[in-house]
Amino acid sequence: MTALLRFDGVTCVRGGRTLFEQLDLDVRAGETLRLSGPNGCGKSSLLRLAAGLLRPAAGTVEAAPAALADDALALDRELPLVAALMFWNGPDGRSMEMLLDTLNLGGLIGVPVRLLSTGQKKRAALARIAATNAPLWLLDEPVNGLDGEGFRDLAELIDAHTATGGAVVAASHVELPGDWRELELGR
Numbered sequence: 597m598t599a600l601l602r603f604d605g606v607t608c609v610r611g612g613r614t615l616f617e618q619l620d621l622d623v624r625a626g627e628t629l630r631l632s633g634p635n636g637c638g639k640s641s642l643l644r645l646a647a648g649l650l651r652p653a654a655g656t657v658e659a660a661p662a663a664l665a666d667d668a669l670a671l672d673r674e675l676p677l678v679a680a681l682m683f684w685n686g687p688d689g690r691s692m693e694m695l696l697d698t699l700n701l702g703g704l705i706g707v708p709v710r711l712l713s714t715g716q717k718k719r720a721a722l723a724r725i726a727a728t729n730a731p732l733w734l735l736d737e738p739v740n741g742l743d744g745e746g747f748r749d750l751a752e753l754i755d756a757h758t759a760t761g762g763a764v765v766a767a768s769h770v771e772l773p774g775d776w777r778e779l780e781l782g783r
């Protein structure tokens with residue numbers, strides 16, 4: 597199996613504080629990894645390292661093309677939802693119609709992004725990730741704001757992604773639907 601993410605002896609320092617040291621990690625095609633641990637232990641920082649947005653203080657990070665969903669919605673707030681999402685629709689990305697349907701966003705395609713509710717924005721962020729053709733999904737607290745149905749929709753999206761050779765790394769304080777390998781930081 598191909599590794600879509602590999603950390604080799606990675607040390608992460610932020611604001612002069614060492615969050616983790618000498619971390620080795622492999623995430624392969626078809627795998628899902630949940631990052632857990634207390635507030636401030638470095639879960640989001642690990643995702644940013646994987647996305648190439650942060651440099652390790654030591655060690656190396658190798659990653660396949662990645663899509664990150666964190667606090668930044670990264671969708672034009674003034675555009676109707678479907679137009680904002682189309683910006684991210686990679687040439688080999690999933691069909692937008694199928695995505696909107698899976699995430700129960702079909703009725704909102706003409707609504708400007710800024711008017712979406714918290715849970716709808718979360719769904720839109722997940723649609724953005726899935727609209728790219730990035731094999732590695734990096735999700736920061738993906739179920740925050742989602743209702744029970746959203747939880748199931750996320751599971752369906754992740755299953756489809758891993759079944760087609762993708763991988764997912766998610767930082768979450770709560771259990772996520774499906775089978776996840778777990779990495780606890782800050783111990």
Ligand SMILES: Nc1ncnc2c1ncn2[C@@H]1O[C@H](COP(=O)(O)OP(=O)(O)OP(=O)(O)O)[C@@H](O)[C@H]1O
Pocket residue numbers: 610611615633634635636637638639640641642767
């Ligand atoms: N830009 C920055 N400059 C300096 N320190 C930062 C920066 N961003 C984050 N930190 C610090 O790095 C540490 C880890 O933050 P991070 O967001 O990775 O934690 P986390 O495990 O995701 O936390 P939470 O569970 O609260 O989301 C925190 O102490 C935070 O204050």
